[in-house]
Amino acid sequence: MLPALTMGDPAGIGPELTIAAWRMLRESGEAFFWIGDPSLVADEIPVRIIGNAGEAAAVFENALPVMPLSLPGPVRAGHPESRFADAIIASIGKATALALSGEASAVVTNPISKIVLREAGFGFPGHTEFLAALCDVPGEEIMMLASPRLRVVPVTVHVGLRAAMDMLNVSRIVHVGATLHRALQRDFGIAAPRIAVAGLNPHAGEGGVMGSEEQETIAPAIARMRAMGIDATGPWPPDTLFTDLARPGYDAALCMYHDQALIPLKTLDMATGVNVTLGLPIVRTSPDHGTAFGIAGKGEADVTSLLSALRLAGELGHARAHAKEKNG
Ligand SMILES: NC(=O)C1=CN([C@@H]2O[C@H](COP(=O)(O)OP(=O)(O)OC[C@H]3O[C@@H](n4cnc5c(N)ncnc54)[C@H](O)[C@@H]3O)[C@@H](O)[C@H]2O)C=CC1
Numbered sequence: 001m002l003p004a005l006t007m008g009d010p011a012g013i014g015p016e017l018t019i020a021a022w023r024m025l026r027e028s029g030e031a032f033f034w035i036g037d038p039s040l041v042a043d044e045i046p047v048r049i050i051g052n053a054g055e056a057a058a059v060f061e062n063a064l065p066v067m068p069l070s071l072p073g074p075v076r077a078g079h080p081e082s083r084f085a086d087a088i089i090a091s092i093g094k095a096t097a098l099a100l101s102g103e104a105s106a107v108v109t110n111p112i113s114k115i116v117l118r119e120a121g122f123g124f125p126g127h128t129e130f131l132a133a134l135c136d137v138p139g140e141e142i143m144m145l146a147s148p149r150l151r152v153v154p155v156t157v158h159v160g161l162r163a164a165m166d167m168l169n170v171s172r173i174v175h176v177g178a179t180l181h182r183a184l185q186r187d188f189g190i191a192a193p194r195i196a197v198a199g200l201n202p203h204a205g206e207g208g209v210m211g212s213e214e215q216e217t218i219a220p221a222i223a224r225m226r227a228m229g230i231d232a233t234g235p236w237p238p239d240t241l242f243t244d245l246a247r248p249g250y251d252a253a254l255c256m257y258h259d260q261a262l263i264p265l266k267t268l269d270m271a272t273g274v275n276v277t278l279g280l281p282i283v284r285t286s287p288d289h290g291t292a293f294g295i296a297g298k299g300e301a302d303v304t305s306l307l308s309a310l311r312l313a314g315e316l317g318h319a320r321a322h323a324k325e326k327n328g
């Protein structure tokens with residue numbers, strides 16, 4: 001079984017990254033297949049249209065295996081159009097269906113533009129929430145960003161900062177922490193995961209002088225996780241939680257909002273960061289960056305994060321298969 005790579009926004013850097021990934025992986029045996037419009041890649045590399053995922057492995061060394069989708073018109077790199085939304089969404093839907101049926105080992109997504117899809121009536125903030133709906137586990141989805149030097153999980157994701165503050169409560173923090181704990185054990189092979197929980201306010205509230213969320217919400221959530229046998233510590237002052245000195249002390253940082261988690265990760269490891277969705281019955285990874293419309297089609301896009309996402313998808317798939325074998 002191979003991972004299915006989605007098309008992403010055709011006007012973004014997804015097509016050129018797909019071409020670059022195939023060129024780099026064609027001889028290594030780290031095969032994948034792509035679900036998209038063949039015209040986006042066929043001028044650059046050989047393409048083989050496949051009817052089912054099982055045909056992809058034999059083809060990969062000589063051509064990019066493509067499950068074809070048709071776009072309703074020509075694409076101009078860097079110029080997104082909402083008329084492409086149906087095909088972008090269909091690619092994600094097809095990849096997910098193949099992963100759910102066991103025909104694909106994982107879903108690896110090329111970047112989409114949230115505003116372009118929203119303008120076309122798409123009802124989800126991003127892949128993370130859409131995939132949970134497709135997998136019939138709405139609300140179970142957890143976003144993790146993983147890189148060689150850091151793993152972070154935001155408790156609140158694609159919402160404005162004020163709304164994120166309103167969403168923070170003990171049960172949500174515990175739910176995300178427990179999902180993270182299980183994923184670190186099963187998917188990342190860490191027998192006794194150490195989870196560092198970030199505070200929300202400056203100095204983690206400094207005893208209530210700079211905010212009360214640590215005392216009222218975060219510390220009780222940590223206590224509940226500890227009672228469940230989870231090695232959660234904190235709340236730690238967020239400004240020093242990601243330093244070189246602090247990071248070796250934990251396996252993942254549980255953060256209170258999107259940018260608290262993603263800023264340190266992208267600052268440290270933008271090129272090698274991978275977005276992983278936890279809480280799904282399938283493996284899903286993605287590069288950590290977006291559509292990069294400003295450089296699309298210019299040959300400047302770095303493929304490292306997509307390669308990391310494809311590799312991590314393979315590793316997570318093996319880990320899950322191993323866990324399934326062991327536990328029956
Ligand atoms: N997984 C996904 O589908 C994601 C989608 N997005 C979407 O992408 C769109 C653009 O978001 P931005 O905040 O501008 O983030 P972005 O990651 O697309 O771009 C930020 C900066 O990084 C550069 N960059 C990004 N990827 C690069 C690569 N592989 N090689 C070289 N340079 C690269 C861009 O040129 C830009 O200067 C938004 O609509 C956002 O919603 C953002 C993050 C993830």
Ligand SMILES: NCC(=O)COP(=O)(O)O
Nearest residue numbers: 125126127128129275286
């Ligand atoms: N900032 C991360 C991001 O936007 C990725 O979202 P998703 O499309 O993977 O849900």
